[in-house]
């Protein structure tokens with residue numbers, strides 16, 4: 040008899056372990072949605088079959104989590120595994136009287152949200168509020184509990200008004216409004232009323248209301264005596280695993296829902312059953328296998344340590360480094376251990392200290408002399424007379440030049456973001472001394488220009504080897520970032536506006552100043568944008584100042600992709616070279632393609648324009664719509680003029696700016712007509 044029994048037992052054991060594995064895999068089943076809208080949904084809660092524990096189903100109704108079961112949707116706006124709570128919106132209970140003092144419509148607010156009995160209405164977070172003139176509202180438990188009354192709980196309060204002026208906003212103390220704490224154990228949202236005559240009070244109180252509500256959420260208003268009967272209010276629910284077992288029983292039967300290692304079970308304080316919690320030093324979800332993970336206390340502000348912190352599983356250590364001591368390194372700083380031997384040593388240390396102070400003072404004076412030299416070398420005395428820009432002291436900028444303020448770097452230097460007084464600034468520091476010329480050049484040019492579309496130089500610091508430049512901070516980054524990295528949507532209007540204003544800035548450089556300034560490195564990365572998409576030209580590192588009608592024949596190294604080929608051949612830089620580069624920028628703006636190989640994009644575009652006038656294939660699909668075509672064609676025409684290899688056929692920057700302004704105006708008019 041024993042032999043045939045053995046395989047059966049084995050089979051049973053196999054089956055039951057398979058069932059256990061199955062139950063655990065549902066707990067962490069992959070393929071279950073882990074959020075709904077922006078609320079994270081974690082086991083035992085879940086969306087869809089096989090994803091939740093019985094009674095914990097959530098339905099994701101178009102991005103809005105609602106409790107499953109009830110006929111009317113109960114929105115959930117908070118779910119916590121850690122505290123075993125849920126915050127839901129429940130309907131209120133009400134009854135309304137007509138002129139013959141008859142209740143002609145009512146609702147107890149009863150919704151079947153608790154079909155599987157996992158919820159209890161939180162007695163610590165909620166209270167019962169009753170409104171009306173005059174009424175007695177109450178709730179009661181739904182099951183008999185075997186004592187001399189039918190039910191275990193009745194709780195409610197009486198609201199009375201002497202006349203229409205009795206109820207006062209903010210006072211819920213028995214006049215028009217009363218409230219009362221509730222006992223633990225309540226399972227349902229069902230209100231009851233004792234009716235009193237409303238005949239003489241119909242004008243200001245034709246309905247009575249009773250509702251459970253989050254304690255701090257409801258403030259009485261006299262106008263609420265006539266509020267909408269369809270109102271819903273926030274109510275906190277305590278949930279628990281309520282399968283008729285306590286922690287001890289569940290553990291004994293090996294049926295505990297607390298399946299994670301490093302988790303603990305606690306008996307529920309509101310109703311039967313139990314809840315699970317990660318052990319001290321762990322966090323996460325105790326209801327899934329390995330859901331509780333170690334907290335790295337050393338990385339968290341709420342775990343104190345004044346010494347050297349070391350994380351351990353479930354806890355952390357805090358010790359003073361060797362040679363230091365503290366009675367309580369968790370809360371008191373570590374101090375240098377001062378032993379008797381050390382007292383003798385301190386004599387020697389004292390001497391050393393005096394010597395180092397002397398050396399320090401000497402170094403300080405030397406440093407001061409050097410600072411002054413740099414200041415003079417960098418043209419400080421001249422710049423001091425230019426009142427437009429501010430000369431900063433070295434120590435004023437030092438706090439900004441820290442790693443965590445670092446926002447970027449280019450060929451020229453490093454850029455940091457910081458506050459100077461109320462102003463947000465970008466501080467540009469050269470990477471090495473060889474860039475001194477570029478920085479001084481940029482400083483001289485920038486201190487002469489002042490235009491809405493040119494990034495403003497706030498000031499500089501000359502007390503260092505190579506000047507540090509301080510600019511207004513332009514928050515949105517460069518046109519290059521927006522076109523190719525964030526790929527933010529830009530309509531034709533916005534693009535024309537960026538183009539027109541950038542052109543205005545360049546035109547100002549070319550003609551509005553006494554001596555013409557050539558930018559020399561016009562490209563999307565050098566056009567910065569404010570939050571309102573106002574462009575600001577930046578980076579004057581290789582710009583040149585030339586007198587009107589002169590040509591510059593020196594060496595300039597800008598970005599080759601945008602560089603005028605005529606200049607590359609002949610080495611003569613004119614304002615038309617900036618026009619060429621700007622033409623390439625416009626091309627990039629409407630195609631949203633990088634011109635890494637300028638020649639092919641340029642020639643393909645020229646071909647398409649001259650042969651068939653079909654530039655549409657090149658244009659970014661976002662703006663390539665029929666009603667834009669006329670404007671895009673005019674824009675393409677202008678681009679073709681700007682990138683013409685015959686320098687004389689290129690328009691002046693001022694004409695480009697004017698044409699773009701007119702196109703922008705036309706585009707705006709057309710768009711408002713639509």
Ligand SMILES: *[C@@H]1O[C@H](CO)[C@@H](O)[C@H](O)[C@H]1NC(C)=O
Nearest residue numbers: 121122123305314315316317
């Ligand atoms: C779990 O433990 C944390 C920390 O001790 C506590 O704040 C929380 O209320 C506990 N949760 C439950 C459901 O007991």
Ligand SMILES: *[C@@H]1O[C@H](CO)[C@@H](O)[C@H](O)[C@H]1NC(C)=O
Nearest residue numbers: 136137138139140141142143
């Ligand atoms: C009040 O409601 C009752 C019951 O619906 C109805 O019989 C009565 O006529 C109503 N009175 C008025 C004044 O509408």
Ligand SMILES: *[C@@H]1O[C@H](CO)[C@@H](O)[C@H](O)[C@H]1NC(C)=O
Nearest residue numbers: 200201202203204205206239
């Ligand atoms: C109660 O109502 C009556 C009738 O409106 C009024 O005359 C009286 O002053 C009220 N008493 C108080 C205390 O409000």
Ligand SMILES: *[C@@H]1O[C@H](CO)[C@@H](O)[C@H](O)[C@H]1NC(C)=O
Nearest residue numbers: 116128253255256257272273
């Ligand atoms: C009351 O709860 C509602 C719904 O969650 C919320 O919109 C409102 O801001 C809360 N009011 C207060 C005073 O907490």
Ligand SMILES: *[C@@H]1O[C@H](CO)[C@@H](O)[C@H](O)[C@H]1NC(C)=O
Nearest residue numbers: 111146265266267268269270
């Ligand atoms: C309350 O809701 C019911 C059913 O959705 C609707 O018939 C009724 O008009 C609503 N009442 C108010 C005052 O909005």
Ligand SMILES: *[C@@H]1O[C@H](CO)[C@@H](O)[C@H](O)[C@H]1NC(C)=O
Nearest residue numbers: 093155156280281282283284
């Ligand atoms: C819990 O026990 C009660 C009475 O003993 C029974 O009616 C109910 O079905 C049980 N519930 C579960 C989930 O086992």
